[in-house]
Amino acid sequence: MTTPIDVATLRSNDRPRWPFSQDVCMTCGMCACTCPVSGVDGFDPRKVVRLAAMGLEQELVESRWPWICTMCGKCEQACPMEVRIADVVRRIRSLRDRAQVPGILHKGLQAALETGNNLRLPKDDFLFILEDVAGEIREEPGFEGLQVQVDKKGARVLTTIHNKLVNTHTEDLKHWWKIFHAAGESWTVSSENWEGTSWGYFTGDDDAMKAMAGRILSQMEALEIDTLLWPE
């Protein structure tokens, strides 16, 4: 990003027609001022918008910038021209070669698409963990009758599960279950495709997001449930 731009390389006429209004940026810098990570690694939202507007998105795709940004939208809220900066960043993330997506984001997503959850956790292990945690809750006074009914047809509420709650944070499975029990709610969890996270949101993968959301919808239809608790 430190080399001068050769005007002849700019592709102002054939740059992608993104619907995020990046071309109307006035370079005022409101976005850069409000961003909590402006300056880190040379990043700031205005530079992202300007590079995108000039058709230099490949530089952005190769940089760490879109992954340091959390797409929190504070820049966007400050922008007087209503440029959808968070969407620009997400689109740039989507252009990164999938093998180069940092950390476990794409690997987790791939696992979810293939096995129904980010951890590749087998169904039997999943069911064992649910029952184990339910057993722990039943030892607490007032919760002796607590039941986790999996794939319960006609329940009122279907709830998804964040993978960390059946991994390192099983204690945090208990809160909603206790509330459901106290409220006398009819609720259920799906034994397949229970994953509540949808990392396509982070990697810019719309097809994956549709697939994940579609699975939840199919479960609701199959189990005849009209209310979803999707806390992720």
Added chain:
Amino acid sequence: MEYIREGRIRVDRSRFSGLATYHDPCNYGRKAHMRFGHGFFEEPRWILSQCVERWVDLYPDRLNQTCCGGGGGTLTTGYNDERVFYGRRKMEQIKATGAQMIVVPCHSCHGQLENIKQHYGMADLEVKYLWELVADALVIG
């Protein structure tokens, strides 16, 4: 909300005696407002009011709140130094309230705040899911 309002559950707001504060997650607040026309700002605050006696808002809050730094998948990218640095403003804002408990309704925010509190000398800060607070306040029987 529906459970408390309809009396399907009862909660005891006297169990937590300290001061609490509330963090607006970007996705449920600002981004929901910008993308879908409704930010969930007042609903969680109403629930919070049912579950604790004393709480104060962070500054800035609601549409203007500062991201905690845990969103967008940053907990999983491996760029941890950047993520911890990102959270400094949020931690300063929490410290300024003097609260002993920060309540959040988001898995990413919870993970981030829990992960960085030690780094900012706030190891004693209690990071609580909104639904965990409700479960803790439940009156049984």
